[in-house]
Amino acid sequence: MNKDIDNLFKDTVLGHPAGLFVLFFTEMWERFSYYGMRALFVLFLISSVTDGGFGWAKADALSLYGTYTMGVYLTPVFGGLIADKLLGYRWAVIIGALIMTLGHAAMAVETPLFFYIGIGCLMLGNGLFKPNMTSIISYMYKNHEEKKDGAYSIFYMGVNAGAFLGIMLCGYIGENYSWSWGFGLAGIFMFIGMLQFYFTQNIFGDIGLPPSKLKELNLEAIGKDGDQDFVEKPQEEEVSQKVVIDRLIAVGVFCIFTVFFWAAFEQAGGSMTIFAEEYTQRNLSGIYGTVFKYVDALLTILPLGIITYVLYLLFKKTFAKFAIGNIILSISFIVIWGIVGWKISVDFSKESVEVPATWFGILNSLFIITLAPFFSKWWESKYNLSGTMKYGLGLLLLGLGFGFLAMGSQGIVAGEPIVKVSMFWLIAAYLFHTMGELCISPVSLSYISKLVPAKWIGLMFGVYYLFIAMGNKLAGTVGSYIEEIEKAYSISGFFLIFTAIPIIAGLIIAGMSPLMKKLMHGVK
Structure with missing residues (x-):
């Protein structure tokens, strides 16, 4: 197993295993979907029925929001155990991402029943997804502790990049055009993240396989600490x-x-x-509106440009072995660039601009x-x-x-x-x-x-x-x-x-x- 881990460091991107960047993009699209939906959650519930919302009282909407976010942090306690004992990290991530995709799709239906079903799916899926992504990273760097802090820093950038883009784009579309399109966009990119991970998962070698498979391969089961989103404790x-x-x-x-x-x-x-x-x-007009348009455009284009460059580096290293996963990931970026270009062109065509309420979340x-x-x-x-x-x-x-x-x-x-x-x-x-x-x-x-x-x-x-x-x-x-x-x-x-x-x-x-x-x- 140690030899298998060391092999990951033979093919690197920016000094880290290419597999780290597979996780980077998977996490980025998951955070895109989570924060994109989260930005719309309360606004959708309190919006009037004529505006496409449920017309809930603020108290009820905020109470449900609290219950949802509570569930998001409760379910990973069990998700790590299920992965350790049954599924393995990789299948836990895949199944969790698929359940969350179904959750976003249910919310896009915009009926109370499907909204509750969607929330339940998102909590369950997150429980399987969240702890096991970081567990894969922890084990990848088992023999390279000196690089682990840098690895988590890169991974954390993926988290924030996804949150940034998700709030900006899902929030913009949900507030200005359709709640369903906003929720639906979150689900689409969650699904893309899952497909990219599924078709590229062999890049991790034996890491994250189910315990039964590891036993067949005569390998020791790994990661009994559950959610290892921390620097591992040295022998004391x-x-x-x-x-x-x-x-x-x-x-x-x-x-x-x-x-x-x-x-x-x-x-x-x-x-x-x-x-x-x-x-x-x-509502901004005149010079203030113009300045905001340029600032908003730069805030969107520059981070997306940097992440696209990282995608290009990963593409060069892994396309030969994992063509399908790379093509799916490339398509996702073509789509996101198209949405960004459309958003910017629409904003610049207006004399004044109304800053979405969700924009502040970025x-x-x-x-x-x-x-x-x-x-x-x-x-x-x-x-x-x-x-x-x-x-x-x-x-x-x-x-x-x-x-x-x-x-x-x-x-x-x-x-x-x-x-x-x-x-x-x-x-x-x-x-x-x-x-x-x-x-x-x-x-x-x-x-x-x-x-x-x-x-x-x-x-x-x-x-x-x-x-x-x-x-x-x-x-x-x-x-x-x-x-x-x-x-x-x-x-x-x-x-x-x-x-x-x-x-x-x-x-x-x-x-x-x-x-x-x-x-x-x-x-x-």
Whole structure:
């Protein structure tokens, strides 16, 4: 098996195995579909029946959104186990992608029954897909630990590229033309990602085969840690039971504060989208409209151009052996370039432009791509912060982001003509939220892998995802009170809640830094 893994590094793209970029594009199209659908989810439900939506109350729409995002984080706990014991990583990815394709297709029917069926399929499919993609990467780099951080960085770029394009294009088509076309586009590219992976899967050799097949080949089953979206824990010395308990308590503290973070951060797909739709001035004309058209076009073309170049490099290395998979992937890019060209031409043909409410969702991916290298350098410098202080800073930045929304919405009074506020407030909020995410999300995964005994890592990552699921459900539940709080106080008061709670939580965990240092017993 080790020899088989080493063979992967004989055929490289940008210094990494070509197989990594097969995973890159598969994940990119899956994230395209997930975030494209997520951008439309609440807007579709609250839109009037005459506008093609369901005409739901905001409270009901946001509650369902919370339930859906909770399910997305619950099902991978079981998906990793099913792959380990029965399907293997590769078939888990393929079946999961197919189930998600069916889910998107069901949502495109636009009836309540099929909408619920679609949501169920997306949660189940994600459970099989999400943990096993990262498990393949983890095993590919088993003998090349020095390259693993770079591999995950490349993979993470695929995640953000897919989110960026999915929100921009599915959101644009769904809002301006047809909800069905928006949901349908998400499903089409999910299906393309699945086909590309299916026809190119042999590039991974024996990695990810079902346990029964590995047994036939006399190979040891791999990856018993489930979802390995982290840097693997090195072999550790025996530690006392008290040290283990203390470190598990520290993990528990991080998990609890994770709930506060995601309960606020996930307003992006709910109340913040509603704020963009109803309270943000999105009609731009004159010089402002012209500038936005050019900025929007560049923001779309430049990332897509870079990714297309990566596709070209992969094409050169793998076409001879995996022609069908490469042709499918190439067709997907021809289609996406056609959609982008059509979108840009339509926008430039208009005298003024209405910025889609879903457009603001791309800012998170854009800011991650821009800022991640700076944060990475910071964490490697002598000014690096402890994990506890990073958590505190992340929550503080998140709260400040909502502070911009609370400040910008002060002139909005319930029951009076709706005031439209500047786009600046949402842009500033997403900037600070993204900086908060960069302080917390990667740090959480890293510290769990460092603090937990190796034999419990899989279990504790499952527990960690349960806390994220709780945060996502809480986001929908609290967000569902937006109208009640707006009527009783104001929309500014609603966002002040999400300003105060993360800041208070951030100050509390930062103040716990000395205690957490003792509990972690030397882990930095």
